[in-house]
Amino acid sequence: MPGAATDDMVESRRYTQHAQGPAAVLAIGTENPTNIVLQDEFAGHYFSLTKCNHLTELKEKMKRICEKSGIEKRYMHMGDEFIRAHPEIIDKNLPSLDARADIAATEVLKLAESAARKAIAEWGRPATDITHLIFSTYSGCRAPSYDLQLASLLGLRPTVSRTILSLHGCSGGGRALQLAKELAENNRGARVLVACSEVILMCFGCPDVTNIVGHAIFGDGAGAVIVGGGPFDDDVERPLFEMVAASQTMIPGTGKEIGMQITSTGIDFQLTMKVPMLIRDNIQQCLLDAFRSMGNTDPPNWNDLFWAVHPGGRAILDSIEGTLQLQPSKLAASRHVLREYGNMSGATITFVLDEVRRRREKEDGEQQKQPEWGVMLAFGPGITIETMVLRTPKPCGLKEN
Numbered sequence: 001m002p003g004a005a006t007d008d009m010v011e012s013r014r015y016t017q018h019a020q021g022p023a024a025v026l027a028i029g030t031e032n033p034t035n036i037v038l039q040d041e042f043a044g045h046y047f048s049l050t051k052c053n054h055l056t057e058l059k060e061k062m063k064r065i066c067e068k069s070g071i072e073k074r075y076m077h078m079g080d081e082f083i084r085a086h087p088e089i090i091d092k093n094l095p096s097l098d099a100r101a102d103i104a105a106t107e108v109l110k111l112a113e114s115a116a117r118k119a120i121a122e123w124g125r126p127a128t129d130i131t132h133l134i135f136s137t138y139s140g141c142r143a144p145s146y147d148l149q150l151a152s153l154l155g156l157r158p159t160v161s162r163t164i165l166s167l168h169g170c171s172g173g174g175r176a177l178q179l180a181k182e183l184a185e186n187n188r189g190a191r192v193l194v195a196c197s198e199v200i201l202m203c204f205g206c207p208d209v210t211n212i213v214g215h216a217i218f219g220d221g222a223g224a225v226i227v228g229g230g231p232f233d234d235d236v237e238r239p240l241f242e243m244v245a246a247s248q249t250m251i252p253g254t255g256k257e258i259g260m261q262i263t264s265t266g267i268d269f270q271l272t273m274k275v276p277m278l279i280r281d282n283i284q285q286c287l288l289d290a291f292r293s294m295g296n297t298d299p300p301n302w303n304d305l306f307w308a309v310h311p312g313g314r315a316i317l318d319s320i321e322g323t324l325q326l327q328p329s330k331l332a333a334s335r336h337v338l339r340e341y342g343n344m345s346g347a348t349i350t351f352v353l354d355e356v357r358r359r360r361e362k363e364d365g366e367q368q369k370q371p372e373w374g375v376m377l378a379f380g381p382g383i384t385i386e387t388m389v390l391r392t393p394k395p396c397g398l399k400e401n
Ligand SMILES: CC(C)(COP(=O)(O)OP(=O)(O)OC[C@H]1O[C@@H](n2cnc3c(N)ncnc32)[C@H](O)[C@@H]1OP(=O)(O)O)[C@@H](O)C(=O)NCCC(=O)NCCSC(=O)CC(=O)O
Pocket: 061, 064, 065, 068, 069, 070, 168, 169, 170, 171, 209, 210, 212, 213, 258, 271, 272, 273, 274, 275, 276, 311, 312, 313, 314, 315, 316, 343, 345, 379, 380, 381
């Protein structure tokens, strides 16, 4: 029977097990395959590769989409040789899930490992100090899965607490970072490795009108982030973004607007034309809710913030910029990532965070300081919007209290 002393012990343990202050991003690493696909050559290449040159109208539509995509290049593991070796990938009448899953098992892990090693090197502490691992991908088909394999490859401790997130699509990175924040803040000393790794191999196939936008914008990439709460090891750890408040919202009745389904012929996906408009119509409320959850009754001027927005597509960035009346520079990091890498689904947001901090460091050198407060936004099936309020940490020596 628990007595009073036991209650006190439990309460005191609950108190001492919390971190000091909000969790923070402590390091970021990214990786892509070496194979580059140029966007202005993509339509011709893709229709030849899939043997669909006879679909002339669709091919012309693909060219128009590529021109308007805001993308210059993407990275893709899969090339011509792979398709020649696996003709079932482009034949809807043949099962191809096994072949896809075999290759993905190697490539998803390889990209994640490289991104994670970069993040750990930047963090500066040994990999064995990682207490939690969250892995997000839409390419997982097996157990034990990528989380366990990555933990082994990196030499993490056997007690590392692992979680795998599956098929969250482009919101997977945002979700993983929110979970990492919760874990870091509720477990003093926790250091959470978030790894997001995506290869389009699982989805690649012949074009149709529902998937043509996806084939024109998705690419391969992996991002890794180390998240931890205070106290920090001031000799080594350098917080990059404080993760102040986070929330997830779904837009009711929009389950069919972004969809992914595993079939014997790979992942079928669709994106409807309503996606940019639905995000535009709901984004302001998500932001207001996020700031009100922190006790701010007056929302900030959106142009006083820095922005790390998942570049789901050029039209999504345009619609957010338009509805919030953002200055063009505000989404520059997101547009840069879209231009240089395309949409790498759940991994993309880690590239955007990396780009925001790179720009901040450059601007700080030039004395054009970025705003202290910012927002991270990611979108995925649901439609789900992941919102996180971020803050630039004060330089060492200027810390409050
Ligand atoms: C595709 C675009 C680059 C096209 O640019 P514009 O809209 O400016 O140009 P546009 O209106 O002339 O459209 C060019 C052609 O594309 C067609 N088109 C546009 N959107 C389409 C869609 N979703 N499905 C099929 N076709 C589409 C138009 O009808 C038009 O055909 P025609 O020329 O024949 O008239 C843009 O609409 C865009 O960025 N859309 C958002 C893409 C998106 O949904 N991303 C979310 C990814 S999912 C994600 O990030 C989360 C996740 O995966 O989980």
